[in-house]
Amino acid sequence: xxxxxxxxxxxxxxxxxxxxxxxxxxxxxxxxxxxxxxxxxxxxxxxxxxxxxxxxxxxxxxxxxxxxxxxxxxxxxxxxxxxxxxxxxxxxxxxxxxxxxxxxxxxxxxxxxxxxxxxxxxxxxxxxxxxxxxxxxxxxxxxxxxxxxxxxxxxxxxxxxxxxxxxxxxxxxxxxxxxxxxxxxxxxxxxxxxxxxxxxxxxxxxxxxxxxxxxxxxxxxxxxxxxxxxxxxxxxxxxxxxxxxxxxxxxxxxxxxxxxxxxxxxxxxxxxxxxxxxxxxxxxxxxxxxxxxxxxxxxxxxxxxxxxxxxxxxxxxxxxxxxxxxxxxxxxxxxxxxxxxxxxxxxxxxxxxxxxxxxxxxxxxxxxxxxxxxxxx
Numbered sequence: 152x153x154x155x156x157x158x159x160x161x162x163x164x165x166x167x168x169x170x171x172x173x174x175x176x177x178x179x180x181x182x183x184x185x186x187x188x189x190x191x192x193x194x195x196x197x198x199x200x201x202x203x204x205x206x207x208x209x210x211x212x213x214x215x216x217x218x219x220x221x222x223x224x225x226x227x228x229x230x231x232x233x234x235x236x237x238x239x240x241x242x243x244x245x246x247x248x249x250x251x252x253x254x255x256x257x258x259x260x261x262x263x264x265x266x267x268x269x270x271x272x273x274x275x276x277x278x279x280x281x282x283x284x285x286x287x288x289x290x291x292x293x294x295x296x297x298x299x300x301x302x303x304x305x306x307x308x309x310x311x312x313x314x315x316x317x318x319x320x321x322x323x324x325x326x327x328x329x330x331x332x333x334x335x336x337x338x339x340x341x342x343x344x345x346x347x348x349x350x351x352x353x354x355x356x357x358x359x360x361x362x363x364x365x366x367x368x369x370x371x372x373x374x375x376x377x378x379x380x381x382x383x384x385x386x387x388x389x390x391x392x393x394x395x396x397x398x399x400x401x402x403x404x405x406x407x408x409x410x411x412x413x414x415x416x417x418x419x420x421x422x423x424x425x426x427x428x429x430x431x432x433x434x435x436x437x438x439x440x441x442x443x444x445x446x447x448x449x450x451x452x453x454x455x456x457x458x459x460x461x462x463x464x465x466x467x468x469x470x471x472x473x474x475x476x477x478x479x480x481x482x483x484x485x486x487x488x489x490x491x492x493x494x495x496x497x498x499x500x501x502x503x504x505x506x507x508x509x510x511x512x513x514x515x516x517x518x519x520x521x522x523x524x525x526x527x528x
Contacts, residue, residue, distance in 0.1 A: 163248025316510025
């Protein structure tokens with residue numbers, strides 16, 4: 152084996168860039184001469200030793216959104232496959248973004264049968280297409296899963312799988328300050344992607360307006376992922392003629408707000424699990440393009456979409472999705488949550504059980520060790 156193995160790594164959005172960088176930091180410490188190339192974001196680029204393209208800002212979610220950028224993704228797929236054929240890396244490491252990355256893994260394995268293929272942040276095919284797992288086993292050499300129940304599902308189809316734990320445990324632990332919760336503060340968490348924010352923030356804001364009419368002492372604060380989103384939220388507040396003090400907009404406030412608020416409206420996704428980590432009682436909500444929702448209804452095979460509910464195996468936090476995600480319903484559900492201390496306490500107890508199932512800190516290091524073992528074979 153060469154003293155300088157070549158790793159081609161691909162992440163498709165900002166969260167994958169973070170997870171990929173954590174893994175690469177541990178992996179390059181274990182294999183100092185590792186050569187790294189591929190595509191991802193600025194955090195992963197720091198570990199690149201040769202050709203690396205940044206494309207995480209192009210991430211989209213949903214059938215309609217992907218369809219509009221199909222030409223772009225087709226060109227990127229062809230470009231990456233060409234690089235893999237030219238460079239002949241020893242391993243292709245895919246970080247999350249399954250819609251693109253699974254197709255890339257299958258095509259790359261067909262062109263380069265000797266290529267070792269690894270997927271980190273296991274795709275949630277158990278939710279929408281378990282029948283796809285046997286096919287994945289034919290072109291993936293290793294699956295690194297982050298939820299404990301996934302290992303048996305993948306291995307039943309012959310796909311070698313390791314449970315490494317959830318990387319969230321490492322990134323959130325230093326941010327946990329346990330401040331006293333403000334009984335009069337409700338957090339609005341409309342997501343991190345622009346499309347999510349533009350669909351959900353107006354709904355959450357109108358729900359807040361209705362809620363404030365019945366509970367005048369309540370204050371609201373929204374968490375914005377970046378400067379651009381914060382500016383859009385403030386502009387929306389102004390256009391809808393809200394008093395500037397009605398809903399404060401805080402940039403990079405997700406984690407602190409999740410610990411200070413007495414409850415929150417939270418966009419479905421990783422945010423719900425992060426909010427659960429901090430013990431935030433919540434209403435889970437989501438809205439997507441109509442076509443995406445209809446397709447999802449046909450495909451999804453689990454009763455819940457909020458990860459705390461999925462892991463708990465029961466409805467811990469109420470879910471108001473798509474057509475049910477209306478200001479009136481959100482206001483009513485949040486009002487009931489604010490009025491019932493016992494309900495908030497029950498959610499917090501259930502969240503503690505959920506988080507305890509995610510393993511121990513050190514997911515990135517365990518994932519890196521699994522990758523290193525496969526590279527050395």
